[in-house]
Amino acid sequence: MSKQELILPPMGALGFVRYTWRQLTSMKTALILLFLLAIASVPGSIFPQRGNNPLRVNEWIADSPVSGPIFDALGFFDVYSSPWFAAVYLLLFISLIGCVLPRTKVHWRAMFAPPPPAPRNLLRLPESMSFEASASADEVLARGRKYLSDKRWRLLVAENSVAAEKGYLRETGNLLFHFSLILILVAIALGGLLGWKGNVIVRTGQGFSNTLTQYDAWGGGRFTGASRLSPFSFTLDKFNVEFERSEAQRGAPKLFEADVTYRRVPGADAENVRIEVNTPLEIDGAKVFLVGHGYAPHFVVRDAGGEITFDDNVVFLPQDGNFTSTGVVKIPDSDPQLGFQGIFVPTAASNNLRGPISIFPGPDDPAVFMSAWRGDMGLDSGAPQSVYRLDTAAMEQIGIVALRQGQTWTLPDGSGSIAFTGFERWASFQIAFDPGKEIALLGAVLAITGLLLTLFIRRRRVWITATTNTEGVTVVNLAGLARIESADLPGELQLLCSVVSDLPDTASARSTDEMREQK
Amino acid sequence: MSATQLAAASNAAVYASMVTLTFAMVSFAISFASGRRRVAVVAPVPHQMNSSGSTAVLTRSAGGTPTNDQTGIRSANIGMSLTWLGFVVLLAGVVLRGVWAGRVPWGNMYEFSITSALGILGVFLLISLRRDVRWLGLFIVIPALLTLGLAVTVLYTEAAQLVPALKSYWLIIHVSAAIICAGAFTLAASTAGLALVQSRAERRGKSGLARVPSAEKLRTLTYRVLAFAFPLWTFAVVAGAIWAENAWGRYWGWDPKETWAFITWVIYAAYLHARSTVGWRGDRASWVAIAGWAAFIINYFGVNIFINSLHSYSGV
Numbered sequence: 001m002s003k004q005e006l007i008l009p010p011m012g013a014l015g016f017v018r019y020t021w022r023q024l025t026s027m028k029t030a031l032i033l034l035f036l037l038a039i040a041s042v043p044g045s046i047f048p049q050r051g052n053n054p055l056r057v058n059e060w061i062a063d064s065p066v067s068g069p070i071f072d073a074l075g076f077f078d079v080y081s082s083p084w085f086a087a088v089y090l091l092l093f094i095s096l097i098g099c100v101l102p103r104t105k106v107h108w109r110a111m112f113a114p115p116p117p118a119p120r121n122l123l124r125l126p127e128s129m130s131f132e133a134s135a136s137a138d139e140v141l142a143r144g145r146k147y148l149s150d151k152r153w154r155l156l157v158a159e160n161s162v163a164a165e166k167g168y169l170r171e172t173g174n175l176l177f178h179f180s181l182i183l184i185l186v187a188i189a190l191g192g193l194l195g196w197k198g199n200v201i202v203r204t205g206q207g208f209s210n211t212l213t214q215y216d217a218w219g220g221g222r223f224t225g226a227s228r229l230s231p232f233s234f235t236l237d238k239f240n241v242e243f244e245r246s247e248a249q250r251g252a253p254k255l256f257e258a259d260v261t262y263r264r265v266p267g268a269d270a271e272n273v274r275i276e277v278n279t280p281l282e283i284d285g286a287k288v289f290l291v292g293h294g295y296a297p298h299f300v301v302r303d304a305g306g307e308i309t310f311d312d313n314v315v316f317l318p319q320d321g322n323f324t325s326t327g328v329v330k331i332p333d334s335d336p337q338l339g340f341q342g343i344f345v346p347t348a349a350s351n352n353l354r355g356p357i358s359i360f361p362g363p364d365d366p367a368v369f370m371s372a373w374r375g376d377m378g379l380d381s382g383a384p385q386s387v388y389r390l391d392t393a394a395m396e397q398i399g400i401v402a403l404r405q406g407q408t409w410t411l412p413d414g415s416g417s418i419a420f421t422g423f424e425r426w427a428s429f430q431i432a433f434d435p436g437k438e439i440a441l442l443g444a445v446l447a448i449t450g451l452l453l454t455l456f457i458r459r460r461r462v463w464i465t466a467t468t469n470t471e472g473v474t475v476v477n478l479a480g481l482a483r484i485e486s487a488d489l490p491g492e493l494q495l496l497c498s499v500v501s502d503l504p505d506t507a508s509a510r511s512t513d514e515m516r517e518q519k
Numbered sequence: 520m521s522a523t524q525l526a527a528a529s530n531a532a533v534y535a536s537m538v539t540l541t542f543a544m545v546s547f548a549i550s551f552a553s554g555r556r557r558v559a560v561v562a563p564v565p566h567q568m569n570s571s572g573s574t575a576v577l578t579r580s581a582g583g584t585p586t587n588d589q590t591g592i593r594s595a596n597i598g599m600s601l602t603w604l605g606f607v608v609l610l611a612g613v614v615l616r617g618v619w620a621g622r623v624p625w626g627n628m629y630e631f632s633i634t635s636a637l638g639i640l641g642v643f644l645l646i647s648l649r650r651d652v653r654w655l656g657l658f659i660v661i662p663a664l665l666t667l668g669l670a671v672t673v674l675y676t677e678a679a680q681l682v683p684a685l686k687s688y689w690l691i692i693h694v695s696a697a698i699i700c701a702g703a704f705t706l707a708a709s710t711a712g713l714a715l716v717q718s719r720a721e722r723r724g725k726s727g728l729a730r731v732p733s734a735e736k737l738r739t740l741t742y743r744v745l746a747f748a749f750p751l752w753t754f755a756v757v758a759g760a761i762w763a764e765n766a767w768g769r770y771w772g773w774d775p776k777e778t779w780a781f782i783t784w785v786i787y788a789a790y791l792h793a794r795s796t797v798g799w800r801g802d803r804a805s806w807v808a809i810a811g812w813a814a815f816i817i818n819y820f821g822v823n824i825f826i827n828s829l830h831s832y833s834g835v
């Protein structure tokens with residue numbers, strides 16, 4: 001199967017199709033396609049990918065106005081869903097199927113067929129030997145038959161020869177491996193079509209219920225409607241977090257865990273559970289993973305008359321490992337509209353030269369840096385606005401100030417005040433449902449099983465012929481054939497030699513053979 | 520022992536093993552150089568079977584290093600003993616590091632690196648128990664020393680707790696498989712490189728590197744090692760995917776680290792195919808084996824240091 005004949009393109013459309021198909025399913029094509037797959041995967045590790053980090057993609061494109069859009073059009077920011085990447089792996093899998101199906105047929109036949117009879121001249125084979133035995137030819141062949149069938153070789157017995165073959169499981173394993181790859185691909189497709197995945201940020205004390213509108217981001221499979229979401233809900237009761245304080249890896253997270261109360265369906269009994277990074281909560285096949293956390297500072301905004309216009313915690317998104325976080329407060333109902341851009345630092349740097357940057361992720365010395373804006377925040381345009389961004393295009397800056405916890409800033413234009421009164425934590429969850437993942441796991445297990453069979457089982461054939469020559473002496477020929485990688489054949493032939501002849505070391509040969517079998 | 524004593528002991532062991540391995544390297548280099556000056560004499564191997572034209576029968580007996588050069592053999596033997604010593608001392612260093620940190624010693628790049636050096640030496644020594652691979656010593660000790668050198672100079676960090684994403688028994692399964700693969704891939708890259716050198720010499724009708732087996736035997740050894748490593752690497756990747764599913768809610772996300780693990784896997788699959796494709800089994804397959812190792816190294820150092828990845832947790 002690894003040998004390739006030279007195939008010349010025959011005439012005619014059918015001939016051309018057949019020629020193309022042969023080429024596509026040849027081993028050389030498989031090899032080239034594997035290399036292409038490896039090369040096509042590389043750009044996705046160099047360019048930021050939308051699926052993982054949409055913000056970085058936008059930054060990248062904004063930073064390179066010329067090459068950015070070109071790379072974008074070429075799919076370099078969505079490599080693994082780009083048409084050229086799909087082309088490579090689909091061709092590879094078509095080639096795989098075209099290769100594996102005929103081999104399955106051949107192998108199926110081979111499993112029920114006897115091994116091929118002994119070639120005319122055994123001694124021409126690269127692995128062969130010839131010797132004289134004192135036993136009769138029949139006796140030699142009978143010994144050989146018994147030995148080989150005890151060792152579960154498949155036999156073809158002819159008048160004065162025995163043909164035997166072993167190691168069929170190698171090809172079975174190989175086919176199993178290749179079929180499992182198809183299974184894994186199917187599982188991935190299934191997950192893509194029927195699964196879904198959403199992200200949500202929940203503040204301490206707040207709740208979440210599993211409906212589409214509650215998600216901050218949602219990626220649904222093509223065939224998943226919102227109606228299929230199972231109706232669970234949960235509340236984040238408490239969020240615990242600790243950071244490394246020792247000099248080594250200062251600021252690295254040591255622990256984070258979320259204590260939640262959840263209900264499987266509305267009205268069901270509430271259950272308490274702790275979600276940690278490696279221990280998600282599983283409800284109806286959907287899994288709730290803890291993926292991130294951050295701070296939500298609390299602000300009180302008053303208008304010129306001292307009336308409270310805003311009094312709430314605002315989710316700020318962390319920008320670095322020390323949780324320098326940004327967020328906005330919008331007061332759309334004031335006239336003119338009022339907005340604040342803020343930077344929250346859990347531990348303010350003592351030297352102000354470094355600007356509003358946190359030096360430790362824990363809340364040792366929290367502060368906010370607020371920049372106030374007045375004007376039209378563009379809500380009327382109808383376009384949906386991010387709650388994390390303030391559109392300042394039609395606004396005018398009133399001032400900037402740094403606030404510690406408990407401090408109030410009276411706006412310089414007399415339009416009111418803002419107070420930073422405290423903070424709370426939030427946790428972000430990824431909720432995912434992937435009906436393909438068990439199948440993918442099954443595929444992976446089968447693939448590894450198939451690999452082990454194909455790489456460790458040696459397929460080989462041996463032949464024995466025994467004839468009585470004109471002087472009445474029994475002449476025995478032995479030969480074997482195996483792939484180069486399994487070059488243990490000489491030893492096997494030697495064992496067979498001592499078994500069928502009357503060599504005195506037959507017993508010891510048997511025992512080493514048994515040791516070999518046990519290994 | 521107090522924590523500081525443990526730390527000092529671990530570091531001392533790592534340095535001591537580097538010194539030992541340096542001497543091992545010198546011994547292997549002497550053996551290698553002394554072999555070059557003489558022409559290896561291939562002793563005819565007695566052979567009782569009447570086997571027609573079979574050279575494969577001779578593999579076991581002639582697979583070693585037939586030579587009459589005593590100095591070369593002696594220094595290779597010294598090299599082997601020193602490699603064993605270096606391995607044991609390094610093992611102590613890694614274990615002490617784990618005791619000091621109170622967890623498996625695989626929490627950051629420094630720890631991965633010293634354990635990988637252990638993996639490289641371990642796979643080599645394991646093979647040396649079954650066949651004579653003294654000729655390979657030089658090409659094993661050098662990568663092990665380079666890894667250790669990089670670890671103690673660039674990557675060194677004090678022991679700290681594991682970041683939450685790493686607190687999982689999948690860490691132990693996934694990383695231990697990957698570290699054994701690191702050893703096997705490195706060894707196979709060495710033998711594949713030597714096969715290229717030998718086959719070049721053979722094409723020109725020269726005898727090639729003394730003490731080093733023929734290109735064909737080197738290629739067979741490369742295949743054997745990779746046939747062992749490929750399923751293990753497949754397992755390591757699958758274990759990583761299960762862990763990722765547990766930690767992040769998806770088993771595959773094309774994070775750079777995952778991408779390069781995939782690239783490594785695809786290249787080694789291509790290697791296995793090349794071995795059974797006409798026109799590819801020789802030097803081309805050796806090049807593919809080296810390319811697979813390069814992808815592994817890019818994943819190991821490149822992605823952790825230069826590319827922003829979910830896996831770049833460990834403060835380098």
Ligand code: HEM
Pocket residue numbers: 001024025026027028030034092093095096097099100174178181451454455788791792794795
């Ligand atoms: C998804 C891509 C593929 C992967 C990852 C893959 C992987 C493998 C592996 C690991 C082996 C075992 C090598 C060995 O037995 O030494 C193998 C063998 C084989 N593959 Fe593939 N394969 C793929 C696609 C294909 C395709 C498209 C074809 C057909 C053209 C093919 C044909 C074969 C054949 C004939 C063998 C047996 C070679 C032998 O017995 O040594 N494979 N493959």
